[in-house]
Amino acid sequence: MRKSTGVKTIRKKDTLYEADKVNRFNIKLQRGILVAIVVQAILNMGLSYALDVALYVGIALAISNFMYYIKINPYIQSFVIGSGGALAGLILMINLGASYRWFFTLYISLAMVALNFNKTLILAYTVVMTSVMVSLFAIDPLAVLPSGETSEFISFMFLFNVTVFVTYFLVKWGNDYVTSAREKEQEAQQLVARLDGILSSTNKSVEVLDSGITELTNNMSSITDVSISISAATQEIAAGVMSKAAGIQKLYATVKSNSQNLNEVSDASTRIASKANSxxxxxxxxxxxxxxxLEQMGTIKQVIDDVDTKMTALNQKIESIKEIFEGLIAVSKQTEMLSLNASIEAARSGEHGKGFAVVATEIRQLADISKANVDQASLLINDMTNVKEETLNGVREGKKAADKGLDLIDRLSDKVDEALESFVHVKQLTETEARTIQSLTESFTLT
Incomplete structure (x- = not known):
């Protein structure tokens, strides 16, 4: 059963991305527009008219600020805050009379709503603003347009809806790219989480390997001591055999004249047999x-082989992460193309394309942020690749050392087996000779 990595799955739907950040940006933008409108009113219409404009626009701005600080549905909150400019334009139309510049606030708010990259908000804004403008024109045409002519109103609304149509598809494409980028980011996070697990397992294996190598070192020291003991014992046995041979020769020379010496030889033979047994x-x-x-070396070799297998799997995962980042780079380039297309559309639309310019700027900023994140992640993957190579080289060296140690202990085991067989043979010969000497001693004693 696959464990959860703590990364939430991004569902493919019309989602709000970073709504709080967009709302704060829209409120700041509305404040700047308020200052610009008031300054323009002072220069063109005088201070008294400018104060009226500031009052009515300030009401719309206060509503936007209020909606930002209360807890309501995020879609409603983003819609009201993004529509703040249009709300200010409607208030100015009703209280100060028709003006073409008030009509321009519809396009500003359209651009603000579009910054959320949400198709539902675009459609809702279009329906609400079209309904309000049609209703207001039906009630008082002169409050909407200075001429009050229906044909001119239809032209303005047609241009507005064409702008909405283009904006809708820009928002749709932008939402698709953002969703795709987040899915790629999620996949990268999942792979990084798995990579962390593999690295943790590798660290544990390396710790086991270090412990095994330390124990191997201690065993090698013990083996050295054992070899020294075997050599000393062999020398003692050889000395004992030589001493016994000398005793036997002496026995044959003096057997007829001195039976006491034969008894001493028998005792010496018994001591030699005891030493051979020891x-x-x-x-x-x-x-x-x-x-x-030998068994411990086999275990260490198995641990090293497991580490080598895991490091190979780690290398494959890192290659998969590199492929995902290449996909992220492609998404970033596509986002830059989207920004360029939006800038071209804004240039073609002239005065009415300023909303597109804002959208294009935001898209370019998103592309720059995505590119910076991908570059930083690429540096991290390169560092991880270097660490992986160093670890893999160390594991391979450890594997060579383990193989060499295993071969050495295997050969030593063969030598010990040969020495053991020699000791058994010597023991058998010693026991046979001891029985022979004992028999001779008894014979001479009887004689």
Missing amino acids: SLKTAQENQESVRSS
Whole structure:
């Protein structure tokens, strides 16, 4: 069963992305527009008219600020805040009379709503503003347009809806690109989480490997001591055999004249047999130590092989992450193309395309942010790749050392087995000779 990585799944729907950030930006933009409108009113119409404009626009701005600080449905909140400019234009139309510049506030608010990259908000804004403007024109045409002519109103509304149509598809494409980018980011986070698990497992394996190598070092020291003991025991046995041979020669030279010497030879033979038994026991213990070391080396080699397998899997995961980042780079380039297309549309639309210019600027900023994140993530992956290569090289060196140690202990085990066989053979010969000497001693004693 796959464990959760803590990364939320991004569902493909008409979602609001960073609504709070967009709302704060729209409120700041509305404040700037308020200042610009008041300054224009002072220059063109005088201070008294400018104060009236500031009052009515300030009401719309206060409503937007109020909606930002209360907890309501985020779609409603974003819609009301984004429509603040249009609300100010409607209030000015009703209280100060028709003006073409009030009509321009519809386009400003359209651009603000479009910054949410949400098709539902665009459609809602279109329906609400079209209904309000048609109703207001039906009640008082002169409050909407200075001429009050129906044909001119239809032209303005047609141009407004064409602008909405183009904006709708720009928002749709932008939403699709943002969703795709977030899905790629989610996949990258999941792979990084899996990579963290693999690295954690690798670290544990390396710790086990270090412990095994330390134990191997201790066992090698023990093996060295055992080899020294075996050599010393062999020398003692050889010395004992030589001493016994000398005793036997002396026995044959003096057997007829001195039976007491034969008894001494018998005692010496018994001591040699006892020493041979002790040496055989020591050799058997050394054989068990060598076999234990051989098993431990086999375990260490298995651990190193497991680490090597995991490091290979880690390398494949890193390559997969690189492919995902290449996809993110492609999305970033497509987003830049979207920004360029929006800028071209804004240039073609002239005065009415200023809303597109705002959208194009936001899209370019998103593209720059995405590119910066991808560049930073790429640096991280490069660092991880370097660490992986160093770790993999270390594991390979450890594997070579383990293979060499395993071969060394295997050969030592063969030597110990050969020495054990020699000790058994010596013990058998010693026991046979001891029985022969004992028989001779008894014969001479009887004689």
